[in-house]
Amino acid sequence: MKPSLVKGTRDFGPEQMSKRLFIFDTIRATFKRFGFLPLETPAMENLSTLTGKYGDEGDQLLFKILNSGDFAAGLTADGADQPPLHSKALLPRIAEKGLRYDLTVPFARYVVMNRHALALPFKRYQMQPVWRADRPQKGRYREFYQCDADVVGTDSLLCEAEIVLMVHEVMRNLGIEQFALKVNNRKILTGIAEMIGMPGQEGALAVAIDKLDKIGQDKVLDELRGRGFSEESLTALMPIFSVEGSTDSVLARLKEWLASSETAQRGIAELQETLQLVSQYGLDQPKTELDVTLARGLSYYTGAIFEVKALGVSIGSISGGGRYDNLTSAFGTSERLSGVGISFGVDRIYDVMEELSLFPADAGQGTAVLLVPFDADGRAVALPLLNQLRQADTSAEMYPDLAKVKKMLDYANAKRIPLVVLIGSEEVQTGQLTVKNMLTGVQEKLTADELIAFVTRS
RNA sequence: GUGAUUGUAGCUCAGUUGGUUAGAGCGUCGGAUUGUGGUUCCGAAGGUCGCGGGUUCGAGCCCCGUCUUUCACCCCA
Incomplete structure (x- = not known):
């Protein structure tokens, strides 16, 4: 049989992985700098943990795991006198586990289960794959990685401000x-x-x-009509289409328009304070944009919402997040725990960076030096050198077989190893090793010590 | 879940109105004075034409199903 991949999943070869690790490392470094601690949770959760948190659409996108053993035991066969079993009724009887859909809900579950041991506010970061059973397309996969940072146990808008800062830091460090x-x-x-x-x-x-x-505006109105909004309410809605301009002027207009809504006023005040905190921090050239039409589908958001889009590429949002006030209450806690978080989509960030050629040249760099001994004597010289190079924190390898020189140099090219050290009888006798730059073709004679000094310097 | 779309060598693709042993480029492997690659030359290997059915004397090509790819919708990172 021919092997194949599950729809919407991918292998990551060495070249892709080193680029992906560059993204992971960059995000992780920022999370750590902001004081977040690592957490991992299982790939599967009880379905009862997952369902009902993402809306009806979200529930449909959950991957369910068939029960172990005789999962069909106790199920009655469809008979002429019985209605056929519908999958919806069948499901809870044959599957009680599912793959995680995001990292926020498992985190909320963790917080509730470990509430007694956590010092609030609790800041955690988590970088793990999540699974969604929708149709794959550009920038959309069935298995993809999220990198989340959340804070629970405080209402402070400083957390929102720090998310703004983290987004800027991550994006700029990624290029x-x-x-x-x-x-x-x-x-x-x-x-x-x-x-x-x-x-x-x-x-x-x-x-x-x-x-x-x-x-466009007309189709939005059509859709709202379809959802039962009256003409009267739509007329009242019209001002939303004309709020544009600078953040300050938009906030001022909203304040005026929504004067009678206490809830809206609180939202406006929160936004204002968040932006003020960001500017007090001294963020250089902030990329924040107030967008009244930004909604985000996840139903649990109650305060700030964020979304990051890369400009110049047609890939959906590469990051998103927001504040949720009562996510933990879904797990039966009486204590009100508010949380706010951000999620970076590694796979989409990868696609964006690939499309814009933003990966640094050394992101895919593996071995720095290849030792090429021509015979057993050369190998005797090469082995201690290999050890020295590695101790000097240089990734080095020796071609394992005593093969033709051509073959070993081809190997260096294939792995894009920039430096090759040729060790034949002449080099063994004089101690002057032939060091070849594979990019320029330039060769020079260096002693082992000179080589190590040269490699560690560059 | 709805509607389209794609599938031929490891990769990128040719393949006539259905007609004999399905081709190219790149890559891979071997070789061209046994210590030099990335540029040259020669040679070789490699394909159940996604899979299963059907139509036909005959299917890579036509029809149906299925899987896969890509895209739009829905939703989302």
Whole structure:
């Protein structure tokens, strides 16, 4: 049989992996600098932990795991006198585990289970794969990695501000200079829904408004009509399409328009304070953009919402997050624990960086020096040198077989090893090794000590 | 989940209105004065034409199903 990959999954070869590790390392370094601690949770969770947290659509995208053993035991066969079993009714009887859909919900589960041992506020980062059963397409996979940093146990808007700072640091360290960090606040959307006489409908409102830049104002209105919004409410909504301009002027206009909504006013104030904290920090050339139409589908957000888009590429958002006030309450805690977090999508960041050629040249660099002995005598000289190079923190290897020189140099080219040390009888006798730069073709004679000095210097 | 789309050598692709032993480039392997690669020359290996059915004297080509790829919708990192 021919081997193949599961739909929407990929292998990562050495070259891809070294680029991916560059992304992981960059993000991890930032998370650590901001005081977040590492956490890992299992790939699978009880379905009861996962369901109901992501809305109906999200539940459908969960990968379920068939029970072990005779999962069909106790199921009755469909008979003429019985209605056929529907998969929806069948599911809880044959699957009680599922693959994690994101990192936020398992984190909330962890916090609730370990509440007694955690010093609040608790800051954790987590970089693990998640799985979603939707159709793969550009920038969308069934298995992909998220890098999350969340804080729970504080309402302080400093956390929101730090997320803004982290996003800037990560993007700039990755070399993604052209990006937009869109920010909004769910409370503003909630207030708008109240204002137009559709309280509690901010979810439907958000989903439709989120598509504004994609389908245009008229189609957004059509969609809202389809969702049961009256003409009256739509008329009341019109000002949202004309709030543009600088962040300050947008905030001022919103304040005026939503004057009667206490919720909206709180959202506006939160946003304002967050942005003020960011500017007090002294962030250079912030890429934050207030976008009233930014909604984000995940239903658990209650305050700030973030989304990062790379400019100049047609790949969806590469990062997103927000504040959630009652995620832990879904697990039955009476204590109100507020949290806020950000999630970086490694796979999309990879696609963006690949498309814009942003990976540094040495991101795929493996071995720095290849030792090429021509015979057993050369090998006797090469082995201690190999050891010395590695102790000097240089990645070095020796071609394992005594093969033809051509073959060994071909190997160096294939692995893009920039430096080759040729060791034949002449080199063994004089101690002057032939060091060849594979890029320029230039050769020079160096002693072992000179070689190590040269390699560690560059 | 809805609607399209793709599949021929390791890779990128040719392959006529259905007609004999399915081709190219690149790559791989071997060789061209036994201590020199990336540029040259010669040679070789490598394909159940995604898979399963059907139509036909005959299918890489037409039809159906299925899987896969890519894309739009939905939603999302």
